[in-house]
Amino acid sequence: MVAEMTAVTVEAQDLETREVNRAIKRSIADGAKEIHVLHPAGRHSFAVALRADDVKVVFEGPTGWYTAGMNFGPHVVIEGNTGWGVGECMMGGRIEVLGHAGSGTAASIRGGLVYVQGDTGARAGIAMKGGALVVGGDSGYMTGFMMQRGTIVICGDAADGIGDSMYEGTIYVGGSIASRGADAEIEEVTDEDRVLLKQMLGDVGIDENVDGFTKIVSGRKLWNFSTKEPELWKSAL
């Protein structure tokens, strides 16, 4: 009886997106602790605007764009790929993508964790205002573009323009860096960084030697406009 109360299955195949999202919300209101959504089939806007702690929503397959956006609290797992803008504007909670993610992963998140086991597309962590993004694979073009706070960890390789015009925050890259963006500077990795990295990777089940990671921070040269540095501004987008 208790098991029935706490675990719920939603078959997405025969439902409109709104009906799926309503079913998730209703289940949470009824006290469900784990909700499995079957056959999400790459469809968009699932599990958005949820406010709940101690609730796990599992998509048994790939989801489309804007999955788990605007959430505060829940733990969302996607057993497959996800599309653009996963976790967009999340306030808090946890999202795990057990495949690859499209562009704009974790855009503008304020808190919580987004973990992508595979690769991310362009502009992962764009305008992040807090929280953490951990990428198990490679990251695409301009990862961390204009990020303002928070932490991005990329275990694989970073494509061109990483950290372009970032205000603050920290990016760690385990693999190679194709090129850094405007005003993205390399800083020495400290013991504290290594402890943080070990803890962040351990949290998502990655046991990796963190010695080889590169740390990228804002050079803060774009914070104020200076007529003496026109070249700097010309190269910035």
Place this chain on the structure above:
Amino acid sequence: MCGIVGVFYKGEGAVGPVGQLMTDMCDQLFRRGPDSAGVALYGPPVTDGLVVRVDLDRPDLDTAEGEVLTAVDQVTTVKEAARVSRSLRLIVTDDAEGKLADVIEERVRDARVFSVGRSMEIVKDLGMACDINQRYELGTFVGSHGIGHTRMATESRVDIAHSHPFWARPFPDISVVHNGQITNYHKLRRRLEQRGHRFATENDSEVIAVYIADKLEAGGSLDQALRASIEDLDGTFAYLISTANGVGLARDQFATKPLLYAEDDEKVVLASEEISIRALFPDPGLVPRELQAKEVRWWLR
């Protein structure tokens, strides 16, 4: 915003239901562009001849068809003719040294040649892809590959001629579908016109088709043409180009437009969003990947 899709069956002689597949995949993306839809389908190559698709924008379809046949007869021989709705399909012996499309359009009022090729047939119209499938009886079309498009017009008018795919006139069997805007369109078009190419529409996407075909004709490989396009095309783009024996794709330097590819031993499936692939290919073993900024890919038979 537009939706683009494609399928390519690998291996010599491999075919599939490309007509149904392309329109079904387009419909999955209709939210990306509900203005019009279209497909370029590659069937079994015509032996000793070319297949021509002519759109007749006329209420008097029988008269228009007669006029086209008369016009074509003066420059080449019509072997077969059949019309479904306003799309006239001809099998001709040759394309009069690349002049066939111009001849038809000059001599027949409101007739537009959408495609000429040994295997390529382009059909496009306003509305949803499923309606176009019904209207033009595309459901039974079997072929080696195809591309499709569902359009939200941004840079040029909403009508049938400005819908995708675009034929790389006058080059047989080359077509393109594009999501994005080509901002140096006028410059590129002028440059290609100076080299003798003629454009059928005001749509910026048409220039991609002619640009690639021009590179291929000059002896370049598809790989070289795709890579050159990344440098020469300005603006936002994810596009699919299809030739008689292959498909290629490219994405702009800022990765502004989405494009996924999924591949197994038998086929390659291409789409703007995974939803379009999953609806038709639920097999979890087929894992779509997003094309990265400046990345090109191609498959040849």
